[in-house]
Amino acid sequence: MKEIIAEFLDMVKERNGHEPEFLQAVEEVAETVLPYIVQNDIYYGKNVLLRMVEPERLVSFRVCWVDDNGEIQVNRGYRIQMNSAIGPYKGGLRFHPTVNASILKFLAFEQVFKNSLTTLPMGGGKGGSDFDPKGKSDNEIMRFCHAFMSELFRHIGPNTDIPAGDIGVGQREIGFLFGKYRKLRNEFTGVLTGKGLTWGGSLIRPEATGYGTVYFAENMLRTKNDNFEGKTVVISGSGNVAQYAAEKCIVIGAKVVTLSDSSGYIYDKDGIDADKLKFVMHLKNVKRGRIKEYVKEYPEAKFVKGKTPWSEKCDIALPCATQNELDIEDAKTLLANGCMCVSEGANMPSTNAAIKEFHKARILFAPGKASNAGGVATSGLEMTQNSLRYKWTREEVDKKLREIMQDIHNSCTEYGQEEDGYIDYVKGANIAGFVKVADAMLAQGVV
Numbered sequence: 001m002k003e004i005i006a007e008f009l010d011m012v013k014e015r016n017g018h019e020p021e022f023l024q025a026v027e028e029v030a031e032t033v034l035p036y037i038v039q040n041d042i043y044y045g046k047n048v049l050l051r052m053v054e055p056e057r058l059v060s061f062r063v064c065w066v067d068d069n070g071e072i073q074v075n076r077g078y079r080i081q082m083n084s085a086i087g088p089y090k091g092g093l094r095f096h097p098t099v100n101a102s103i104l105k106f107l108a109f110e111q112v113f114k115n116s117l118t119t120l121p122m123g124g125g126k127g128g129s130d131f132d133p134k135g136k137s138d139n140e141i142m143r144f145c146h147a148f149m150s151e152l153f154r155h156i157g158p159n160t161d162i163p164a165g166d167i168g169v170g171q172r173e174i175g176f177l178f179g180k181y182r183k184l185r186n187e188f189t190g191v192l193t194g195k196g197l198t199w200g201g202s203l204i205r206p207e208a209t210g211y212g213t214v215y216f217a218e219n220m221l222r223t224k225n226d227n228f229e230g231k232t233v234v235i236s237g238s239g240n241v242a243q244y245a246a247e248k249c250i251v252i253g254a255k256v257v258t259l260s261d262s263s264g265y266i267y268d269k270d271g272i273d274a275d276k277l278k279f280v281m282h283l284k285n286v287k288r289g290r291i292k293e294y295v296k297e298y299p300e301a302k303f304v305k306g307k308t309p310w311s312e313k314c315d316i317a318l319p320c321a322t323q324n325e326l327d328i329e330d331a332k333t334l335l336a337n338g339c340m341c342v343s344e345g346a347n348m349p350s351t352n353a354a355i356k357e358f359h360k361a362r363i364l365f366a367p368g369k370a371s372n373a374g375g376v377a378t379s380g381l382e383m384t385q386n387s388l389r390y391k392w393t394r395e396e397v398d399k400k401l402r403e404i405m406q407d408i409h410n411s412c413t414e415y416g417q418e419e420d421g422y423i424d425y426v427k428g429a430n431i432a433g434f435v436k437v438a439d440a441m442l443a444q445g446v447v
């Protein structure tokens with residue numbers, strides 16, 4: 001089996017050798033899915049996985065806009081349309097200076113499996129730009145979003161490709177993007193998700209990724225007759241996913257002790273309670289400040305510059321910032337400190353070596369494509385409401401989200417449970433996600 005996997009990865013490397021993040025995501029999938037393919041005649045010899053690693057379409061375009069000083073700026077925009085076998089392309093847009101084809105291809109590839117797991121009919125895609133929103137005025141953000149959409153609009157549509165938010169793209173940016181699309185197309189459709197509540201958005205969509213990550217962890221803990229009550233939780237990030245993961249943890253009785261951003265992390269030994277979290281939300285969403293300002297408001301907390309929070313003692317870790325933010329050394333430290341559950345809110349935050357360490361220690365570990373799928377699932381629910389010209393209540397959407405996270409947990413268990421009862425959620429998520437997409441691809445012929 002090792003040779004088959006190595007041969008496959010060599011082929012992928014030959015075409016994508018300069019794309020480390022994409023290769024990392026493919027390797028993690030290949031190691032679990034190829035053995036399954038070899039054991040199942042219907043998939044064997046059809047090059048299904050080889051087809052899945054090649055985007056159906058990759059669009060790259062120039063984005064020109066004028067900054068507040070009247071200077072012309074040039075950025076690069078992308079949309080990766082990875083797989084549409086089970087539904088229109090669906091996935092977020094990332095605005096961050098590190099954005100490149102490798103990062104977006106890994107995200108689009110993961111999205112295919114994630115969207116398949118949600119039980120909803122959505123294919124996978126991802127896009128974005130190397131535009132850096134940090135320090136930009138609202139007017140600059142608007143001009144950039146309008147310029148970005150003036151090209152993107154040709155490639156998307158409510159039945160073709162439905163983008164949403166990701167790092168650096170929240171409701172403000174979705175508003176500017178939606179405004180431009182509506183004007184260019186002269187139509188009001190559900191072409192983007194994460195919209196505002198008065199213009200087609202869904203209740204619970206802002207909360208969904210963070211809440212879903214915690215719901216998934218609750219499902220994992222339930223297999224051990226355990227729950228969040230009284231547990232110490234370490235969270236990285238302080239953006240959309242981190243904020244709502246923290247909110248849910250607090251509500252269900254856990255103590256959240258850290259949050260972070262790219263400058264470092266804060267540790268609050270007394271716990272970040274609902275009032276303190278409100279301060280963080282205002283700091284990050286309105287003032288757009290840095291997390292270290294937390295310690296000015298709450299001097300009993302400490303700020304650790306330039307570090308991730310994984311050295312702090314915890315029962316549960318929720319990485320909610322960015323890819324590869326948790327390496328093998330961090331995994332060893334978490335385990336040595338007694339961490340027994342890791343549920344990824346971010347996409348690919350743990351390196352493959354870190355994941356192997358968690359598996360070796362037989363702790364509960366959920367990969368982002370399963371545990372953070374609540375965000376895109378609720379985007380799917382937003383699409384449904386848009387199509388129906390209808391609006392579900394907060395309780396209705398939250399109930400559906402909980403059910404979807406439980407369904408994803410069940411799928412992971414079905415395909416990932418080992419003989420000794422241990423659930424390998426990576427294997428489970430990869431195979432369950434693969435089967436649905438592969439079946440659709442095979443049914444549709446060589447397309």
Ligand SMILES: NC(=O)C1=CN([C@@H]2O[C@H](COP(=O)(O)OP(=O)(O)OC[C@H]3O[C@@H](n4cnc5c(N)ncnc54)[C@H](O)[C@@H]3O)[C@@H](O)[C@H]2O)C=CC1
Pocket residue numbers: 165166167168169170209237238239240241242260261262263320321322323325345346347372373375376
């Ligand atoms: N927003 C959503 O619905 C979903 C987001 N995700 C993933 O969750 C993660 C966070 O996304 P959002 O919260 O939406 O973005 P955001 O823009 O609201 O927040 C991003 C957070 O990550 C931190 N961050 C970014 N780069 C970092 C770095 N190099 N080192 C340390 N911290 C860094 C930022 O300071 C910020 O706290 C990403 O991996 C994203 O792909 C996954 C599923 C859905």
Ligand SMILES: O=C(O)CCC(=O)C(=O)O
Pocket residue numbers: 090091092093111114162163164165166193347372373375376377379
């Ligand atoms: O809601 C969506 O369509 C996007 C969510 C997303 O980008 C993700 O799941 O990583």
